[in-house]
Amino acid sequence: MSNPVVAIVGRPNVGKSTIFNRIAGERxxxxxxxxxVTRDRIYTHSEWLGQKFSLIxxxxxxxxTEPFLTQIKEQAEIAIDEADVIVLIVSVREGVTEADEKxxxxxxxxxxxxxxxxxxxxNPELRADIYDFYSLGFGDPIPISGVHxxxxxxxxxxxxxxxxxxxxxxxxxxxKFSLIGRPNVGKSSLVNAILGQNRVIVSKIEGTxxxxxxxxxxxxxxxxxxxxxxxxxxxxxxxxxxTEKYSVLRALRAIDRSDVVLVVLDxxxxxxxxxxxxxxxxxxxxxxxIILVNKWDLIKKxxxxxxxxxxxxxxxxxxxxxxxxxFVSAKTKQxxxxxxxxxxxxxxxxxxxxxxxxxxDVLLDAIGRNPTPTENGKRLRIYYGTQVAVKPPxxxxxxxxxxxxxxxxxxxxxxxxxxxFDFTGTPLHLIKRRRN
Ligand code: GDP
Ligand code: GDP
Numbered sequence: 001m002s003n004p005v006v007a008i009v010g011r012p013n014v015g016k017s018t019i020f021n022r023i024a025g026e027r028x029x030x031x032x033x034x035x036x037v038t039r040d041r042i043y044t045h046s047e048w049l050g051q052k053f054s055l056i057x058x059x060x061x062x063x064x065t066e067p068f069l070t071q072i073k074e075q076a077e078i079a080i081d082e083a084d085v086i087v088l089i090v091s092v093r094e095g096v097t098e099a100d101e102k103x104x105x106x107x108x109x110x111x112x113x114x115x116x117x118x119x120x121x122x123n124p125e126l127r128a129d130i131y132d133f134y135s136l137g138f139g140d141p142i143p144i145s146g147v148h149x150x151x152x153x154x155x156x157x158x159x160x161x162x163x164x165x166x167x168x169x170x171x172x173x174x175x176k177f178s179l180i181g182r183p184n185v186g187k188s189s190l191v192n193a194i195l196g197q198n199r200v201i202v203s204k205i206e207g208t209x210x211x212x213x214x215x216x217x218x219x220x221x222x223x224x225x226x227x228x229x230x231x232x233x234x235x236x237x238x239x240x241x242x243t244e245k246y247s248v249l250r251a252l253r254a255i256d257r258s259d260v261v262l263v264v265l266d267x268x269x270x271x272x273x274x275x276x277x278x279x280x281x282x283x284x285x286x287x288x289x290i291i292l293v294n295k296w297d298l299i300k301k302x303x304x305x306x307x308x309x310x311x312x313x314x315x316x317x318x319x320x321x322x323x324x325x326x327f328v329s330a331k332t333k334q335x336x337x338x339x340x341x342x343x344x345x346x347x348x349x350x351x352x353x354x355x356x357x358x359x360x361d362v363l364l365d366a367i368g369r370n371p372t373p374t375e376n377g378k379r380l381r382i383y384y385g386t387q388v389a390v391k392p393p394x395x396x397x398x399x400x401x402x403x404x405x406x407x408x409x410x411x412x413x414x415x416x417x418x419x420x421f422d423f424t425g426t427p428l429h430l431i432k433r434r435r436n
Contacts, residue, residue: 002256002257003045003052003053003054003256004053004054004084004085004163004164005053005054005055005056005082005083005084005085005253006053006054006055006056006083006084006085006086006087006159007055007056007058007078007079007082007083007085007086007087008020008055008056008057008058008059008079008087008089009058009059009072009075009076009079009086009087009088009089009103009107010059010072010088010089010090010100010103011072011097011099011100011103012059012068012072013091014089014090014091014119014120015089015091015119015120015146015147016057016058016059016089017041017057017059017060018119018146018147019089019117019119019144019146019152020041020042020044020055020057020060022146022149022152023044023046023055023152023156024044024046024055025046041057041060042056042057042058042059042060042061042245042249043055043056043057043248043249043252043253045256048153048156048157048159048160049157049160051160051163053159053160053163054253054256056078056079056082056083056249058075058076058078058079059075060245061074061075061078061240061243061245061246061249062243062245063239063240063243064243066239068099069099069102070239072099072102072103073102073103073106074238074239074240075240076103076106076107077106077238077240078240078246078249079107080106080107080109080110080112082249082253083112084112084113084162084163084164085112085113085114085115085159085162085163086107086110086112086113086114086115087114087115087116087117087155087159088100088103088104088107088114088115088116088117088136088138089117089119090116090117090118090119090133090136090141091118091119091120092118092119092120092121092126092129092130092143093120095129095132096132096133096135096136100136101136104136104137104138107138108137113162114138115138115139115142115155115158115159115162116133116136116138116139116140116141116142117141117142117144117151117155118130118133118141118142118143118144119144119145119146120145120146120147121143121144121145121150121151122145122147122148122150126143127143130143142154142155142158173224174216174224174225174226175223175224175225175226175259175260175343175344175347176214176225176226176227176228176257176258176259176260177225177226177227177228177258177259177260177261177262177343178227178228178229178230178254178255178257178258178261178262179191179227179230179261179262179264179292180230180251180254180255180261180262180263180264180278180281180282181263181264181265181266181275181278182272182274182275182278183247184266185264185265185266185269185294185295186264186266186294186295186330187230187264189294189330189331190262190264190292190294190328190330190336191215191227191229192330193330193333193336194217194227194336194339194340195215195217195227197333197336197337198217198218198219198220198225198340199217199218199219200215200216200217201216201217201218201224213228213229214226214227214228214229215227215229219340223340223344225340225343225344228254228257228258229254230250230251230254248281251278251281252281252285255281255282255285255287256285258287259287259288259347259350259391260287260288260289260290260343260346260347260350260425261282261285261287261288261289261290262289262290262291262292262339262343263275263278263279263282263289263290263291263292263320263323264292264294265291265292265293265294265313266293266294266295267293267294267295267296267298267299267309267327268295268298268299270312271312271313271316276316276317279291279317279320280319283319283320283427286391286392286427286429287350287391287392288343288346288347288349288350288392288425288426289320289322289323289346289425289426289427290323290324290325290326290339290342290343290346290425291313291317291320291323291324291325291326292325292326292328293309293313293325293326293327293328294328294329294330295329295330295331296327296328296329296334297329297331297332297334306327309327310325313325322418322423322424322425322426322427322428323425324342324346324424324425326338326339326342342425345422345424345425346424346425346426349422349423349424349425349426350390350391350392350393350425350426351390351391352390352393352421352422352423353387353390353393354387354393354421356384356385356386356387359385359386359387359395359417360384360385362416362417362420362421363382363384363385363397363413363416365416366412366413366416367382370412372404372409373404373406373409374404375403375404378401378404379404380399380400380401380404380405380409381399381400381401382397382398382399383398383399383400383435384397384398385397385398388431389429392426392427392428392429393423393426393428393429394428394429394430394431395417395428395429395430395431396431396433397413397430397431397432397433398433398434398435399432399433399434399435400434400435400436401434402432402433402434405432410430410432413430414428414430
């Protein structure tokens with residue numbers, strides 16, 4: 001599940017974000033109509049000849065008023081911490097600069113592969129100038145032009161060759177989950193409380209630094225889970241530790257590696273703008289989602305409090321209507337013992353495969369009860385559907401004209417699927433495809 005990670009580093013203006021955007025390409029978001037979801041421009045997924053990877057533009061992690069050299073130094077350190085392969089971008093126009101050398105010096109501290117890409121080689125004449133960059137000490141520099149798209153294939157080929165081989169092995173079968181949410185909602189307290197109720201497994205497999213923040217545990221019933229800590233190992237004294245972009249990056253990485261994401265809200269402070277942003281990331285990634293309302297012990301309750309709070313959540317997070325809501329307290333441990341079972345169920349729902357014959361019965365029934373819409377005298381025809389993927393369950397629906405399938409009808413079909421099958425906690429993805 002966990003893809004290798006590539007980080008782009010380099011001083012400002014060498015073309016990092018240009019190259020990032022080019023590699024990211026026109027990645028189609030799995031969820032098209034998600035209100036309030038802001039795309040993060042420093043982290044994306046990409047693919048080269050079938051090899052999937054995640055890509056980070058460290059240049060996008062700004063550190064406020066820190067001096068220039070501190071910023072590029074810290075960005076290089078983030079690359080060392082987060083990535084499997086590092087691409088150091090330099091510019092043929094300025095040649096080797098002092099700042100390039102400073103970045104290189106930081107990168108000497110890691111054993112991870114570093115590839116030098118010489119950008120702005122817009123025409124073949126400039127190729128002769130790339131040899132100066134051997135002096136950085138990372139082997140053959142690769143000439144590229146981010147603006148013109150030259151050499152990107154050669155660069156990605158070298159990147160993919162450099163991925164650690166064992167990355168592709170999924171060693172354990174436990175259900176992986178993470179807790180995300182804005183600071184102080186109680187994520188660490190919840191992790192500790194959950195681990196306190198279960199038996200923590202001491203792993204014999206030596207992990208990398210990044211994997212060391214994963215804690216596997218077993219419940220009384222013998223179910224295995226792994227909780228992925230979003231905060232990660234605290235890097236004391238690092239400037240980037242407290243930047244918002246970095247914490248978003250950590251959350252996105254944790255979401256990527258999770259089967260199920262617990263979106264934590266704070267009952268006392270209520271729902272904030274940042275909560276929606278965080279929840280949006282999990283929704284976009286197509287993971288299983290459970291909403292936790294933590295600190296429930298602090299709320300003065302009557303018979304309506306819980307219902308009212310859930311109503312509010314449904315209003316504020318309309319696109320998460322599939323996510324169960326659980327009111328918990330890390331302090332009193334209220335309802336925490338229910339979580340493993342619920343996480344497991346959501347994970348199963350995410351991997352559910354529906355047979356085409358059964359799926360088409362449900363679709364036919366749905367169309368029978370609520371006929372397809374017409375536009376300008378033309379009626380939407382649905383020929384048949386088939387499930388093409390899990391995590392999240394993804395269905396291709398063959399129709400006469402995809403434009404005739406309006407959002408409301410698509411929504412209706414989704415709801416019918418949810419009524420027929422247990423998809424609690426998982427988004428569904430419907431792809432409309434034209435068939436004549
Ligand atoms: P970053 O600060 O490293 O992220 O750099 P940007 O991607 O913002 O690019 C800095 C400037 O260099 C912009 O004006 C880009 O248009 C320009 N640039 C990026 N790639 C190329 C390239 O391949 N050739 C040329 N000539 N200019 C480029
Ligand atoms: P994080 O930043 O999301 O990891 O939040 P922490 O776990 O550090 O918790 C932030 C603060 O909220 C701490 O002072 C916790 O003691 C407190 N806290 C966390 N969970 C609960 C809870 O369920 N009830 C109460 N009363 N306080 C809590």
